[in-house]
Amino acid sequence: MGRNRLLLIGFALISAALLVGIVASAGMAFGRGHMGGMMGGGTNSSSATVTTGGTANTVDIRDFAFSPGNLQVPVGATVTFTNYDSAPHTATAKDGSWDTGILNQGQSKTITFEKAGDYTYYCKVHPNMVARLRVG
Numbered sequence: 001m002g003r004n005r006l007l008l009i010g011f012a013l014i015s016a017a018l019l020v021g022i023v024a025s026a027g028m029a030f031g032r033g034h035m036g037g038m039m040g041g042g043t044n045s046s047s048a049t050v051t052t053g054g055t056a057n058t059v060d061i062r063d064f065a066f067s068p069g070n071l072q073v074p075v076g077a078t079v080t081f082t083n084y085d086s087a088p089h090t091a092t093a094k095d096g097s098w099d100t101g102i103l104n105q106g107q108s109k110t111i112t113f114e115k116a117g118d119y120t121y122y123c124k125v126h127p128n129m130v131a132r133l134r135v136g
């Protein structure tokens, strides 16, 4: 009886140690994936199929990507950029002609495009996030 009890305690201790090991390695794997998204994340969607927009357009920023990533709108159109990620993002023209500034989660910025142009834009926080906007 005493010997069985000792075996049972030993087994319980080994099980607990194994469980801690599994949880710790799972936590590390999750941490690495999360940091990967934070540091090097971002999708270049500037070569996506063209989306033809109207006078009022929306671009969603989600999962470190702009959507639609390749948008064409008429002169005078508005584009509202909204960030749905918990990470902050910007939509910033590569030529510096326009910039939403930092958008935190749930924030939007509407920009009116009065002149024809072909813009590559990106996120200042995550420069691998790249998209294209053609006006005209």
Ligand SMILES: [Cu+2]
Pocket: 064, 088, 089, 090, 123, 124, 125, 126, 129
């Ligand atoms: Cu970003």
